[in-house]
Amino acid sequence: MQMSLFIYNFVMCSVLIIGFPLFLVLTILLPKWKDSILERFGILNRTLKDKIKNNINLWFHCASIGESKSIISLAKEIQNKYSKYQLVFTTTTWTGKKILKEYFNNSTVFYLPIDIYFFMKPVVDVVKPKVLVVAETEIWPNLFYLTKKNKGNIVVVNGRISRKSFKKYKMVKGILADVLNLVDMFGMRTEEDASFIKELGAEPDKVIITGDLKFESLLINDKKSKEIINLIKPFCYSNIIVFGSVHLSEMKILLDSFKSILDK
Structure with a gap:
């Protein structure tokens, strides 16, 4: 895992350096990017840190609005049944953050840092999740590695892998298998999704089929x-x-x- 992580971080740093001028332009021109810049580089303000630390945190990560909607019913159920846990949410888009704040206005919601070790580590060290719940196919090696290092459990929910994505993932199967081995449970949508994740390196006894959680989210919205x-x-x-x-x-x-x- 250490070698795989080193290679991954080297590649990610190279991509960031090459793409930094574009990143800078977007930050200057788009207010949404400007508002998120510090969090994307792993810098949380004191208010966020004070709200998160010294709690038993369940961390939900959803890439965007679709993934955010898919975990609403699950997160609400956990919130109602296990009040001793604090829910923490991260996303990578403004729309994802907006929908999460709408449904969980008393919970902490912020942008996931770029998945480079030295950006991700300060955030994981603050959250110290008891459980990290990741929606769909958000597989981030540093996030997973640091969560396990902090003795947290990792669960993938509403997991899905398209045939097109499966072919791409197979090209980095060696590295991906190391990351998938860090996950404690995969809840996949279909038999095909389950078959794909097992072929990519997930341990079969960790994979279950749960159906699509997006349908459950309709029941949470009374209107x-x-x-x-x-x-x-x-x-x-x-x-x-x-x-x-x-x-x-x-x-x-x-x-x-x-x-x-x-x-x-």
């Missing part, structure tokens, strides 16, 4: 739940045919075919 109920209610006592995953261009063909069947 959205009522909209769904009102939409479905008129059809509850009727025979229903569902055309799933249909493109607009296919609708006329389906409707004409269905009408033809009814006419017969």
